[in-house]
Amino acid sequence: MANFIKNVNMRSIRRILTPVFFIINILLSAYAFADQLTASVDRDTISIQDTFTLTVSADSRVSSKPDFSSLQHDFEILSNNESQYTSISNNGTEFKKIWQLTLAPKREGSLLIPSFTVDKTVSDAIEIKVTKQSQTSPSGDDPVRVAMELSKNTVYVQEQIHLKIQIVSKVNLSQTQMQPLELKNAIVIPLEDKPKQFISVINGRQHLIEEQNFAIFPQESGELVIPSLIYSVVPSAERDLWNDPFGRSRSNVLRLPTEEQRITVKPVPTEAAGKSWLPANNLSINETWSASLDRLKMGEPVTRTITISADGLTGGQIPPLATAATDGLTFYPDQPQNTDKKTTKGIEGTRVETTAIIPNHGGEFTLPEVKLEWWDVNEQVMKTASLPAKTINVIGDAKSDASLAPSAPANQAQVTSEPDVTVVGTEKLNPWLLAGSIIFGVLSLILGVYALSLRSRLKVLENRVDDAHEIISEKEKHIWDLLKHAAANKDAPALRKNVLSWARFQWPDASIHALDDVAKLGGKIELTQALKKLDELLYSNHPSDDWQPNQLLQLLNECRKERNVKKKSEGLKPLYTD
Structure with a gap:
């Protein structure tokens, strides 16, 4: 009887303790996994045009998520998906939150995926080795290819280089993205706000062309290197509604690298030493006036507008014109206006200088010739654009007229001698005195007038x-x-x-x-x-x-x-x- 009671008590204790131990085991296993943050990749050696997947996992009850912004220094983040799951096994229950990122390298060499921190837990850093692109050159049979074209391989410092990059595709593209073009010792100006697309027939077949144009102005002599740029394109395809219901899969992303380009940049030639350095395809100077220059009035302003146009220069590269003071004229220059016109061939810069001129007195004034020297990049010689000297006639402040002189009579009348007439009580009239009186009267009248x-x-x-x-x-x-x-x-x-x-x-x-x-x-x-x-x-x-x-x-x-x-x-x- 005692043994029976003992067995019953043991079974009762086991029934009570079994679920308790099970709950404790779940809690302990959950806490055991709570302190783990892991990072892994599917490949650690890739080529420059490849992509790979980074997986970061942590306990699902974490209050924050990893900061992936540090990846953008060496990698392009093509996608970032977040999910979570629960797993129960003999080792206990595991709660996981997972981030999967599709990454593409921005450069060759040994790159590092940094450590991430979530709720004081830290993952390990991972080294990724990136090799050169495949040496197989694209052929006309490729469904999508990229091409780069330079206007010149040898230029002078600050001379414009035209760069054209094209994607040539036999299939429709749902998305395209090019790595930004950044150069250390050059100014890069996109010639379009966004890439332009058009259809072109190549070898009797229609191709979709996406084109981007850039104007590049090297700022230092030496060698300018345009690195290989990565074009990420996504060909249009039917969506897999079962595996990818929201269309977020990036497995069909193509990464197309361009070839590295090297440009020789020469210093300013000796012919241009000490002169204004303006390398351009063409440069011209024109002027307009607000009024005719033949009959200007003293004190009334006239406006002179000079426009300098340069093909291959920005408006900011054009220097101000040298102005010389002219006695009798006061100049009031306005703020110059610089504008840039973008075409598919490059930049056309314009500088407009407007000056109000007020004559201080009447007369004739001469404005000196206006000159601007520039370098013709096509003929490789210095040239001069100029405006001829201008003459201004101003009404007012007239000079004194020449004194009027009495004119002599055309025919001298003959004087006939007459006999003297004697008048009683009067003196004889002196003819010289009479003539002098007449002349004096005439002169007085003239001077008075x-x-x-x-x-x-x-x-x-x-x-x-x-x-x-x-x-x-x-x-x-x-x-x-x-x-x-x-x-x-x-x-x-x-x-x-x-x-x-x-x-x-x-x-x-x-x-x-x-x-x-x-x-x-x-x-x-x-x-x-x-x-x-x-x-x-x-x-x-x-x-x-x-x-x-x-x-x-x-x-x-x-x-x-x-x-x-x-x-x-x-x-x-x-x-x-x-």
């Missing part, structure tokens, strides 16, 4: 000078109002522009292109410091919010008042009034 004419002309000239002063004064007032408005709004770029425009009225004979020129002409330490503060504000990456332009405005206003005082002391009409 000339004096009246001269006075009238001087009055007209004075009125024209006053009109010219009023025109300049009105323009100065308008610019001063714009300057004050920019200061009130704390608009630093507009304030700088209007300060320069106003200064050209304040000091018309000076050459003013920067705020430093205004500071030197102002001759005040406070003004120099205020203008320097404005420049620092414009070019600083951390502009100050507490900038107050009122002091600068007061200092500039003092310069205006001093200018008026100087004009009055010289007996001239003030240029402007407050």
